[in-house]
Amino acid sequence: MIPTKLKLSNFTSYGTSVPELNLTDFNMAAISGQNGAGKSSLLDSITWCLWGTSRVGDSADQLIRLGQTEMSVEVSFELDKHLYTVKRQRIIKSGGTTTLELWSGTHNLTEGTIKATQQKIIDLLHLSFETFVNSAFIRQGHADEFTTKGPTERKRILADILSLGHYDQLEEKAKEKVKEIQTSLQLLGYQLLEIEAELSQKEERTEKKKIAEEKVVRLEAAIRESEALLKILREERESLSLIVEQRQKLEQNYQQNKQELTEIIEQGKRRRVNIAKLEEELAQLATVDEKIAQLKDLQIRKEKLDQVRQQKLELEKQLAQINSQISSKKERQQQLQQRLAEVEAKLSNSQKTGAKCPTCGQEMGHNEKAHAQQTLTFDQTNLNKQLKEIDLTTEEKEVSQLEKELAKLSFNATEYLEVLDALKQLEKFQQQKEAKIEKQATLESEKKVVLEMRSLFQNKNNQVEKLQQELVKLPNQSAKLIEANQQLHNQEKQLESLRSEEKDARAVLGQVTELISRTAQMEKVQAQKNEDKVKLQQDKEAYEELAQAFGKKGIQAMIIENAIPEIEEEANSLLDRLTEGRMKIHLETQRETKTKTAGGEKGLVETLDIVISDEMGERSYEAYSGGEQFRVNLAIRLALSKLLTHRAGSKLQFLVIDEGFGTQDAQGRSRIVEALDVIKNDFAKILVITHLEELKEEFPVRIEVSKGPSGSTFEVVGV
Numbered sequence: 001m002i003p004t005k006l007k008l009s010n011f012t013s014y015g016t017s018v019p020e021l022n023l024t025d026f027n028m029a030a031i032s033g034q035n036g037a038g039k040s041s042l043l044d045s046i047t048w049c050l051w052g053t054s055r056v057g058d059s060a061d062q063l064i065r066l067g068q069t070e071m072s073v074e075v076s077f078e079l080d081k082h083l084y085t086v087k088r089q090r091i092i093k094s095g096g097t098t099t100l101e102l103w104s105g106t107h108n109l110t111e112g113t114i115k116a117t118q119q120k121i122i123d124l125l126h127l128s129f130e131t132f133v134n135s136a137f138i139r140q141g142h143a144d145e146f147t148t149k150g151p152t153e154r155k156r157i158l159a160d161i162l163s164l165g166h167y168d169q170l171e172e173k174a175k176e177k178v179k180e181i182q183t184s185l186q187l188l189g190y191q192l193l194e195i196e197a198e199l200s201q202k203e204e205r206t207e208k209k210k211i212a213e214e215k216v217v218r219l220e221a222a223i224r225e226s227e228a229l230l231k232i233l234r235e236e237r238e239s240l241s242l243i244v245e246q247r248q249k250l251e252q253n254y255q256q257n258k259q260e261l262t263e264i265i266e267q268g269k270r271r272r273v274n275i276a277k278l279e280e281e282l283a284q285l286a287t288v289d290e291k292i293a294q295l296k297d298l299q300i301r302k303e304k305l306d307q308v309r310q311q312k313l314e315l316e317k318q319l320a321q322i323n324s325q326i327s328s329k330k331e332r333q334q335q336l337q338q339r340l341a342e343v344e345a346k347l348s349n350s351q352k353t354g355a356k357c358p359t360c361g362q363e364m365g366h367n368e369k370a371h372a373q374q375t376l377t378f379d380q381t382n383l384n385k386q387l388k389e390i391d392l393t394t395e396e397k398e399v400s401q402l403e404k405e406l407a408k409l410s411f412n413a414t415e416y417l418e419v420l421d422a423l424k425q426l427e428k429f430q431q432q433k434e435a436k437i438e439k440q441a442t443l444e445s446e447k448k449v450v451l452e453m454r455s456l457f458q459n460k461n462n463q464v465e466k467l468q469q470e471l472v473k474l475p476n477q478s479a480k481l482i483e484a485n486q487q488l489h490n491q492e493k494q495l496e497s498l499r500s501e502e503k504d505a506r507a508v509l510g511q512v513t514e515l516i517s518r519t520a521q522m523e524k525v526q527a528q529k530n531e532d533k534v535k536l537q538q539d540k541e542a543y544e545e546l547a548q549a550f551g552k553k554g555i556q557a558m559i560i561e562n563a564i565p566e567i568e569e570e571a572n573s574l575l576d577r578l579t580e581g582r583m584k585i586h587l588e589t590q591r592e593t594k595t596k597t598a599g600g601e602k603g604l605v606e607t608l609d610i611v612i613s614d615e616m617g618e619r620s621y622e623a624y625s626g627g628e629q630f631r632v633n634l635a636i637r638l639a640l641s642k643l644l645t646h647r648a649g650s651k652l653q654f655l656v657i658d659e660g661f662g663t664q665d666a667q668g669r670s671r672i673v674e675a676l677d678v679i680k681n682d683f684a685k686i687l688v689i690t691h692l693e694e695l696k697e698e699f700p701v702r703i704e705v706s707k708g709p710s711g712s713t714f715e716v717v718g719v
Helices: 039-051 114-125 129-133 151-161 165-199 202-284 288-350 366-389 393-408 413-473 478-517 519-550 555-579 626-647 666-682
Strands: 002-009 028-032 070-079 082-091 097-104 584-596 602-614 617-619 654-658 685-690 702-708 711-717
Touching: 002 039, 028 039, 028 666, 039 070, 039 082, 039 114, 039 129, 039 654, 039 685, 039 702, 097 114, 151 602, 165 519, 202 413, 202 478, 288 366, 288 393, 288 413, 478 519, 555 584, 555 626, 555 666, 584 626, 602 626, 626 654, 626 666, 666 685
Parallel strands: 028 685, 028 702, 654 685
Antiparallel strands: 002 070, 070 082, 082 097, 584 602, 602 617, 702 711
């Protein structure tokens, strides 16, 4: 796979106006720029488009540019001289949707689902994302992805690079076939055991048939006898049930009447107590009529006092009204006299020399005096006329007459209050009288009921005595009925047991008869089953050998063993350039176990250990400096990438190195560039991501990434 073109929109820090990246004009280039400019995002866009994942994992929504609702990436690549294009888009509106398309030129190869299309891309590349990042994509901070993994993980990654997964599928299919045959053999074994068991009992079954036939005859006779006895017991039970039921009804009637008689007696006692109480209460109310008669005289006396009181109130009201009228007239008279005095004073002043106007305060002339005197004289005459019209004679006569009438009325307030206080007792005595009448009616009713209850008591008592006599005459058969029910239950159970035993005996007889009739047939089946068993055993052994051959310790181990020298040779060749021959690695595929075998020797276990050595000898990976570790990691990863290119079915011709050069000094970085220059002919496309200014100058072609207000962008320099 050789990438040829990259188009992206709203991916991480990139906006919508990103130029198209043409990768066909160069073999190797450096992607340079400041930290955070978006260098690694270019490679993330390729992995997300092809595999749906990136450094941040499978969550595509985290890759959409901040503030945007959708992103898209389009990657074109060449494979086996054919041009393919993958388009992936993510929209987060309305719950989020993703689309994935695969094109070969103008032919749409997209499947019905994203999952199916994704699998088609993986099958086309012969490469999963995990294999890519462990071989051809050396991610930032993950250069030691292969070196630091355990032996099992290393072997699995190496198996993926060598496309050994096909052998895993063949091994699994062979194992499944072994399981199927084993299940068939197990089932066949059970069947043969059953057949052998049946055939071994041929003579036994003849004897069993005779015994079963005799048992059926014997049980049939026992069943007939049990059924006859059961019929007799049922008739006896029915007879006893009728007697017991009759006695239960009679006893229930007796108890009910006895309870009613007790209630009549108790009710009679309660009513006699109530009668005594009513008679006692009526005795206490005997004098209430006399007291009510005495109070009626006071009522008449009160009515007379009410009349006098009412007359007095009316006369006092009239007297108050007339006095009010007199007061009003006198007040009017005083007002008129006061105004007349004022007018006469003004008239006297107007006749004097130098008199002034009563209105404006200026001295009046002759005409003005005459006019003022005329006006004041008119007012004087009018006021005198109004005074003469005021007459109090009529009102004074009425007052005198009313006072005489009031004097004639004799009303004693103290006496009136005493009468009122005495009459308050009348209402209480009236209530007592009503209670007396009600109690008398209740007393008469209670006495009448008592007389009726005496008659009811006599009748009910006679009925109870009669029922008691009938109970004495009728014997209690409950115990016998219980015993009869138990006998009937036992007999029914015995009959049920006999019938069940007879049914089982008939079933045994039928089975034995059937087995005897098919003995010859079973012998033929046994012969055929034995032939099938032999064939299945042969098939099982063949598939077990195939499963072992296809397994990780078979063909796969042989392929890996053959690949190990190539990886060692390529890695050591690169390390020789990177370290001036100081360091080398050795890959061990087996090591001795700590425990010994039964023969006293140590066993061997499959592994994939990386042994590193320099001029000081062998040391662990952790004992080397960061720069030395990076060179080892780079050498191994590049060796794996070349192995993937030369031998794997993926046909990958694309190598990516994302940062990681910060641990190297100037000489180390120069050697790494030289090593890349050596292997550049092994890859159609090599991209190196770096932010180091001194390193990017080593590359003739650079993709310079920058970030501005509108987002990240890039420019290809040196083409």
